[in-house]
Amino acid sequence: xxxxxxxxLGKPVPPPDSYEKVTGTAPxxxxxxxxxxxYAKLVTSTEPHARIxxxxxxxxxxxxxVRIVATGRDFPVRIGIYVGDRDMLxxxxxxxxxxxVAAVVAESIKAAEKxxxxxxxxxxxLPPVFDVEEALKPDAPxxxxxxxxxxxxxxxxxxxxxxxxxxxxxxxGEGEAGFDKADLVIEKTxxxxxxHHAYMETWNTIAHxxxxxxxxxxxxxxxxxxxxxxxxxxxGVPVGKIKMRIPYVGGGFGGKAGVLIEPLVAMLSKKxxxxxxxxxxxxxxxxxxxxxxxxxxxxxxxxxxKDGKIVAYKVRFLFDTGAFxxxxxxxxxxxxxxxxxxxxxxxxxxxxxxxxTNKVPTTAIxxxxxxxxxxxxxxxxxxxxxxxxMDPVKIRSINLLRPGDPTSTTGYxxxxxxxxxxxxxxxxTSAELIEWDKEPEQPKEPWKIRAKGIAMSLKGPSQPPxxxxxxxxxxxxxxxxxxxxxxxxxxxxxxxxLRMIVAEAFDLPLDKVHITWMNSTxxxxxxxxxxxxxxTFTVGQALLRAVEDAxxxxxxxxxxxxxxxxxxxxxADGKVYVKGEPWMSIPLTEIVNGYTFPNGQVLGGPIxxxxxxxxxxxxxxxxxxxxxxxxxxxxxxSEPGHATVFxxxxxxxxxxxxxxxxGDIKVLKATQVYDIGRVIxxxxxxxxxxxxLIMGMSRALYEELIxxxxxxxxxxxxxxxxxxxxxxxxxxxxxxxxxxxxxxxxFGARGFSENVMIAVIPAIANAIERATGVSITELxxxxxxxxxAIKEQRPDLIEKALKAxxxxxxxxxx
Amino acid sequence: xxxxxxxxxxxxxxxxxxxxxxxxxLYVLRYKLKEMSVKSACWKGExxxxxxxxxxxxxxxxxxxxxxxxxxxxxTATGLVxxxxxxxxxxxxxxxxxxxxxxxxxxxxxxxxxxxxxxPNPTREQVKExxxxxxxxxxxxxxxIDAIMDAAKYxxxxxxxxx
Numbered sequence: 001x002x003x004x005x006x007x008x009l010g011k012p013v014p015p016p017d018s019y020e021k022v023t024g025t026a027p028x029x030x031x032x033x034x035x036x037x038x039y040a041k042l043v044t045s046t047e048p049h050a051r052i053x054x055x056x057x058x059x060x061x062x063x064x065x066v067r068i069v070a071t072g073r074d075f076p077v078r079i080g081i082y083v084g085d086r087d088m089l090x091x092x093x094x095x096x097x098x099x100x101v102a103a104v105v106a107e108s109i110k111a112a113e114k115x116x117x118x119x120x121x122x123x124x125x126l127p128p129v130f131d132v133e134e135a136l137k138p139d140a141p142x143x144x145x146x147x148x149x150x151x152x153x154x155x156x157x158x159x160x161x162x163x164x165x166x167x168x169x170x171x172x173g174e175g176e177a178g179f180d181k182a183d184l185v186i187e188k189t190x191x192x193x194x195x196h197h198a199y200m201e202t203w204n205t206i207a208h209x210x211x212x213x214x215x216x217x218x219x220x221x222x223x224x225x226x227x228x229x230x231x232x233x234x235x236g237v238p239v240g241k242i243k244m245r246i247p248y249v250g251g252g253f254g255g256k257a258g259v260l261i262e263p264l265v266a267m268l269s270k271k272x273x274x275x276x277x278x279x280x281x282x283x284x285x286x287x288x289x290x291x292x293x294x295x296x297x298x299x300x301x302x303x304x305x306k307d308g309k310i311v312a313y314k315v316r317f318l319f320d321t322g323a324f325x326x327x328x329x330x331x332x333x334x335x336x337x338x339x340x341x342x343x344x345x346x347x348x349x350x351x352x353x354x355x356x357t358n359k360v361p362t363t364a365i366x367x368x369x370x371x372x373x374x375x376x377x378x379x380x381x382x383x384x385x386x387x388x389x390m391d392p393v394k395i396r397s398i399n400l401l402r403p404g405d406p407t408s409t410t411g412y413x414x415x416x417x418x419x420x421x422x423x424x425x426x427x428x429t430s431a432e433l434i435e436w437d438k439e440p441e442q443p444k445e446p447w448k449i450r451a452k453g454i455a456m457s458l459k460g461p462s463q464p465p466x467x468x469x470x471x472x473x474x475x476x477x478x479x480x481x482x483x484x485x486x487x488x489x490x491x492x493x494x495x496x497x498l499r500m501i502v503a504e505a506f507d508l509p510l511d512k513v514h515i516t517w518m519n520s521t522x523x524x525x526x527x528x529x530x531x532x533x534x535x536t537f538t539v540g541q542a543l544l545r546a547v548e549d550a551x552x553x554x555x556x557x558x559x560x561x562x563x564x565x566x567x568x569x570x571x572a573d574g575k576v577y578v579k580g581e582p583w584m585s586i587p588l589t590e591i592v593n594g595y596t597f598p599n600g601q602v603l604g605g606p607i608x609x610x611x612x613x614x615x616x617x618x619x620x621x622x623x624x625x626x627x628x629x630x631x632x633x634x635x636x637x638s639e640p641g642h643a644t645v646f647x648x649x650x651x652x653x654x655x656x657x658x659x660x661x662x663g664d665i666k667v668l669k670a671t672q673v674y675d676i677g678r679v680i681x682x683x684x685x686x687x688x689x690x691x692x693l694i695m696g697m698s699r700a701l702y703e704e705l706i707x708x709x710x711x712x713x714x715x716x717x718x719x720x721x722x723x724x725x726x727x728x729x730x731x732x733x734x735x736x737x738x739x740x741x742x743x744x745x746x747f748g749a750r751g752f753s754e755n756v757m758i759a760v761i762p763a764i765a766n767a768i769e770r771a772t773g774v775s776i777t778e779l780x781x782x783x784x785x786x787x788x789a790i791k792e793q794r795p796d797l798i799e800k801a802l803k804a805x806x807x808x809x810x811x812x813x814x
Numbered sequence: 815x816x817x818x819x820x821x822x823x824x825x826x827x828x829x830x831x832x833x834x835x836x837x838x839x840l841y842v843l844r845y846k847l848k849e850m851s852v853k854s855a856c857w858k859g860e861x862x863x864x865x866x867x868x869x870x871x872x873x874x875x876x877x878x879x880x881x882x883x884x885x886x887x888x889x890t891a892t893g894l895v896x897x898x899x900x901x902x903x904x905x906x907x908x909x910x911x912x913x914x915x916x917x918x919x920x921x922x923x924x925x926x927x928x929x930x931x932x933x934p935n936p937t938r939e940q941v942k943e944x945x946x947x948x949x950x951x952x953x954x955x956x957x958x959i960d961a962i963m964d965a966a967k968y969x970x971x972x973x974x975x976x977x
Contacts, residue, residue, distance in 0.1 A: 725947075
């Protein structure tokens with residue numbers, strides 16, 4: 001690939017909103033107040049599963065300042081993106097400890113807080129179920145007996161009469177029969193716990209239901225259109241009546257995708273007499289009552305030939321969705337269809353179930369099924385390498401998918417496009433960066449061991465086949481450009497990257513391309529959602545088409561003025577030139593609002609370019625076979641259907657230090673390698689790679705929601721739900737991006753901001769297993785769990801370490 | 815409940831405000847004095863996002879009663895801006911990409927400012943240890959540490975703040 005000369009791309013450009021953020025002047029929904037605004041608080045269930053007999057809120061209404069109390073009877077509707085199973089306030093039944101059952105609206109937060117304690121709820125307890133395998137039993141208590149009547153997206157298949165919110169199966173080749181050819185078969189069970197996204201700004205929304213029927217919302221959401229549509233669908237409100245406005249957003253990580261509390265707050269506003277109402281979650285409410293991240297149990301079996309080739313793979317994911325599956329059905333489906341990771345496997349059988357239990361509900365998460373399925377597969381690859389006495393890099397290398405080779409296909413049977421990325425190069429670079437062939441230098445303390453581990457990753461956006469996007473570029477009088485996109489800006493750097501793409505395409509200096517902080521359905525054109533690492537790729541393409549559209553309009557005017565055919569014009573340095581005759585030009589400022597002739601007559605008008613992205617090649621996957629439905633020839637596409645518009649390849653390698661006496665794992669070095677097609681902004685690309693690495697490390701080592709006997713979250717706080725702090729991070733972080741451009745990506749770019757947290761998780765466990773033989777299959781790798789695993793699998797190591805420690809102690813005392 | 819009047823200097827300006835005995839400094843800063851640069855993500859002393867400088871020392875303002883702040887000097891991230899110019903630590907955060915969603919940034923900025931005033935020759939280890947009372951979920955901290963190590967030169971007086 002020859003180096004193209006770019007003026008803007010590839011330079012480290014801080015996002016322009018950084019200035020507001022470092023001064024604390026950037027307004028988040030959390031900071032906003034409207035005239036006459038009231039405050040809401042939630043009353044939550046104390047029962048894991050119960051019929052609500054009565055709710056007496058007469059005492060709450062006596063608290064000075066309290067305006068109204070609402071219950072599930074006031075708005076008995078269900079909402080959701082894929083499986084519309086969520087209620088706003090419990091409808092008849094409470095489904096977990098923490099389920100909102102009533103809401104108080106008052107003139108002050110203090111009055112609302114006082115009043116919620118005075119709401120008396122009488123429950124009629126039902127038997128609860130907390131475990132996925134218990135929930136699958138025929139006599140298990142049912143959480144959603146009416147699921148057949150819910151609004152379900154056609155890609156999903158709940159099983160009425162059971163707790164199965166979605167069932168996805170995928171069969172490739174001979175499926176399970178493929179194990180007949182295996183020389184080595186490994187069977188293991190894996191687990192991941194429930195997790196919290198831990199975005200710093202908790203969910204909060206202001207809604208103003210107006211007497212006109214218009215609903216104005218300010219909300220801490222990832223993007224405006226999906227929540228607006230879902231809200232309109234569930235409330236039966238015309239979609240155009242809802243104005244969804246998103247100011248600065250304090251983090252999302254998938255946890256602010258889809259619809260949040262907007263419909264609830266809107267209905268509270270209406271009930272409170274058309275007054276604006278604000279609802280802010282405390283951290284405990286966020287973690288006990290609002291959607292978190294699903295845990296799972298997975299039964300996996302993998303077969304290899306003796307030369308290290310994968311011959312068959314079988315995996316069964318049992319995702320615990322909690323009381324509402326809503327978005328998690330797609331996390332589970334994605335974990336299923338992408339279960340083969342970066343490897344070419346001839347025979348696959350996968351089943352992925354999303355199962356209701358009486359626990360806190362779950363939703364989307366950064367990585368969306370890929371950290372989940374890679375935890376299984378990338379661990380199995382290392383276990384096989386050990387059994388076959390092969391190098392973990394080698395066994396990966398010989399099994400990798402081969403982009404462009406039609407016989408090398410993903411689990412659902414689609415071959416990868418030839419320009420999907422340099423998958424072998426990613427693995428090779430990763431091994432080089434961690435100095436794979438060099439033994440780690442062992443620490444002075446003989447009870448500690450240092451080891452290296454590696455893992456690969458692949459990630460594509462899990463979007464519906466009809467997820468489309470639009471973009472607008474409009475010129476200001478000074479020939480500067482405003483970008484209008486509904487892409488959410490919650491720290492990923494995407495919107496700034498889009499600005500750089502437009503500056504490059506128009507050949508304008510960056511300060512001539514403007515973005516704004518306030519996203520809204522009122523002035524930003526449609527984008528499905530800002531999720532899945534998709535926006536640079538999809539909205540970037542829409543923007544490039546908008547630039548082309550604007551250029552056409554500019555050249556039409558310039559062509560008439562310069563009397564030269566439009567195809568002989570080019571745009572550079574803020575001027576329209578005749579190709580090869582640069583002295584013939586018109587400044588853009590004289591065109592962007594129409595060209596005015598000396599006699600005062602005007603030709604043309606304001607230049608506004610529009611462009612779209614339409615995925616085209618995507619189709620639904622059959623829930624029973626996992627195969628993509630055939631493509632309609634009318635779309636102009638002929639190849640087999642795909643599940644994603646791109647895949648990005650990645651690898652993480654780590655050097656860790658394990659304290660055999662405590663089980664404590666410290667990551668000393670980490671490398672991150674991704675083939676992202678084109679580095680648009682190295683500053684923020686690096687930021688994503690580091691941020692994801694540490695989030696993945698935190699998930700690998702520390703994070704877990706713990707449930708008490710009644711299924712309630714026992715650690716809804718940052719003291720007992722520990723997330724990585726500055727002192728935990730490795731000092732040596734090496735990041736490298738490969739740039740194999742994808743033809744349809746903007747300047748070749750692919751998205752990658754979720755991929756960065758996937759491979760680190762298995763890489764850490766792989767390092768531990770390589771050095772000690774201790775196999776860990778359950779997360780998180782807390783020191784207690786690791787120490788117990790060593791004690792169980794290699795007690796000799798602990799004895800040896802203890803002895804070494806005693807000797808060291810004696811020596812240092814002597 | 816009878817309120818009582820307290821006086822404090824907020825970002826250089828004297829402010830008088832009526833507070834109740836059980837109100838935290840965080841509550842009073844945000845909801846009475848409208849100082850929205852002070853964020854919060856836990857309201858109970860775990861996340862550190864409500865950190866402000868009180869008489870030159872970093873405090874979690876959710877852990878301080880407003881009455882305890884009577885007569886004190888409070889500085890927030892907004893207060894580090896002089897004549898519309900970012901302070902050196904703020905500039906370093908911008909240049910190093912030491913922020914993403916920005917919700918924790920005001921707290922990290924004031925904490926880092928205090929830290930570098932006390933210790934303009936820090937090691938990375940010292941910076942990491944100092945920052946560990948604050949949570950940033952986006953950045954993974956490395957670029958924050960880079961920014962602080964880089965900004966230290968201004969606090970040592972090796973480089974003038976304004977270009």
